[in-house]
Amino acid sequence: MELDLTPKLAKKVYGGDGGAYYAWCPNELPMLREGNIGASKLVLEKNGFAMPRYSDSAKVAYVLQGSGVAGIVLPEKEEKVLAIKKGDSIALPFGVTTWYYNKEDTELAILFLGDTSKAHKAGSFTDFSLTGPTGIFTGFSTEFVSRAWDLDETTVKALVGSQTANGIVKLAPGFKMPEPKKEHYNGMALNCEEAPLDVDIKGGGKVVLLNTKNLPLVGEVGLGADLVRLNGGAMCSPGMSCDSALQVTYIVRGSGRVQVVGIDGKRVLETTVKAGNLFIVPRFFVVSKISDADGLDWFSIITTPNPIFTHLAGRTSVWKALSPQVLQASFNVPEDVEKKFSSMRKAEEIFFPPPN
Structure with missing residues (x-):
């Protein structure tokens, strides 16, 4: 079966005055289902509040735009209230309950990418709201909720039935939300735009890796991540x-060309990508x-x-490790052609500045 790797934009699932929730559909991006990957995006307007919920998938969140507050409750732990801003990456293991709030004029946009191998639907996140018309407690009888919360039925009906909005609401100006605590940020999030660079190539680009060394919680999520910033015209x-x-890529800013080559040397994707696009590179396929x-x-x-990557051009590529005789025989070229090939890209690593 031929894989459709065409980059796609997210589609709105629900929303209102407070903001909207978007998701990528596995029917339109089949590699989500094939790879058991979920992808979604939350956008909150000023005073927008994404109410508490938990998910059937472990995720990594990345703040694309704006700043705000995130509330995170790990199983059987206290609530952590984090100040978040553009560039922040947050590890969200199984079982966490989260909420988000934006009190600023600029939209707060958060990307979620995660593993759906244990989810109800391959390639999609299923979230469980704690409040609102689709909240968990709307499904229980008043008697059950009353006994669970040790409250009279009148109070229970008010708590369960008063919130008519689904998922996202707009709070009144001046409504007092919890203030973030600096100590809650450490160990829960890492700002990829401010973290030490793992790769910095003049005229080429920069990389920050997110792994168990700088954010140990990603070990519980089971995912690694990176933020790559490629200079204009660079490769x-x-x-x-x-x-x-699998590598799941969301274009944060700018535009460029992408090629992916798969089995039997077949080019399976050649396209232009732009901000908002999401695409997935299958296992062992080569992308540039x-x-x-x-x-x-x-x-x-x-x-x-x-993750461990292998590159097929540059100083650290597999070509530089192979002996000249192997290269000459494999390419079936004269010795002078092999020498010319081996003499190039001796200094550059994974990014190549634009040609002069």
């Missing part, structure tokens, strides 16, 4: 994940990108917490 070396991981003049930034998750 990202053809490369692959060599530990059978060239940015347009304004550069290209992307955030990716990899379906292992400490």
